[in-house]
């Protein structure tokens with residue numbers, strides 16, 4: 001152990017002692033003893049709020065962002081692919097998609113079954129903040145208020161014993177006036193009213209998803225008058241919520257982090273139908289195609305080694321298509337420059353290579369999206385998934401101190417720091433395997449004032 005590590009270890013020991021000084025048992029209304037946390041944390045995800053769209057439409061958030069004591073004006077980087085499930089999973093685990101396994105909103109499991117949605121609780125390969133909080137002794141009380149029903153499923157109980165948040169508010173709890181008829185999503189006003197109710201039970205952690213900005217930006221485009229009006233309304237409602245929460249006695253030291261799961265792109269060209277493209281090239285039988293907004297996963301039916309030549313042909317056909325910016329292999333291709341076009345080689349910061357990732361990952365240029373021509377996504381005016389849609393705001397309010405490395409903040413960093421702020425350990429893999437440091441976010445200094453007990457990796 002180096003001197004620096006020893007010093008860090010001592011700090012951790014002090015931090016643990018301080019954190020436990022604030023940890024006492026109390027009897028909750030249900031009789032369950034919960035840990036009392038001196039500084040609760042709220043993580044508010046404004047779904048689809050691109051950092052480029054905050055100024056102008058969102059004066060309250062802009063002011064809070066500029067004036068925050070912690071990393072004023074900080075931009076975050078969403079996990080790739082810039083999809084809702086990928087990023088909620090990353091924020092709720094503090095590890096990258098290669099480790100938690102939610103590599104998109106959809107995937108193909110390489111079985112006889114067709115591609116399916118990805119992101120239910122049973123799809124996780126690691127614990128989440130909710131399961132770690134429930135396993136803590138005494139447990140930390142947690143809450144979830146989401147505008148999208150699928151995010152309730154993401155943190156639901158599973159046969160494997162995933163613990164759920166203690167209190168959940170989802171669109172089924174909204175009055176019909178608080179739900180969008182077409183999507184079934186709750187309005188932000190209804191979701192925030194639901195979150196306020198959950199706070200009455202004194203949770204140590206609450207995760208909130210606000211769906212309005214994403215919903216309207218898909219339907220009308222992120223730069224439409226409708227989307228602008230939605231951002232203005234969300235700004236007002238969010239500002240009132242933040243004000244109320246931080247005025248509560250239990251939240252004097254608490255932290256509210258406002259961020260987004262991804263940004264947004266205005267779709268200005270017809271959707272690219274990768275399945276049809278490969279069919280025209282005589283390659284359809286070799287592959288299963290899963291479009292997912294700004295990316296598309298192309299899976300070989302053979303092993304990637306056996307399919308080296310057909311994968312190369314698919315890659316070349318894709319790159320000839322207007323609107324396809326990148327085409328990257330999951331594994332090396334000995335027929336095509338070996339390692340040169342691998343995801344991990346070209347984008348080592350994505351950490352998205354998992355068996356669930358396509359053998360060929362296609363990425364759109366701005367203005368384009370992937371969708372089957374008969375798919376429900378084919379006519380959206382806005383979408384997201386590509387690297388251009390990973391620029392998000394990160395605003396920390398309440399009990400925060402000054403931060404460092406403020407220009408390189410990833411969703412995984414926010415997630416791991418939240419665990420630390422609550423005095424919880426890092427998530428573990430469900431198969432018991434190791435989580436290498438590069439698959440984890442880093443701890444963001446100053447995001448909360450309380451001691452972070454889990455900050456130091458042991459070498």
Ligand SMILES: [Zn+2]
Pocket residue numbers: 047048083084085214261262
């Ligand atoms: Zn989203």
Ligand SMILES: [Zn+2]
Pocket residue numbers: 048084214215218384
């Ligand atoms: Zn979306």
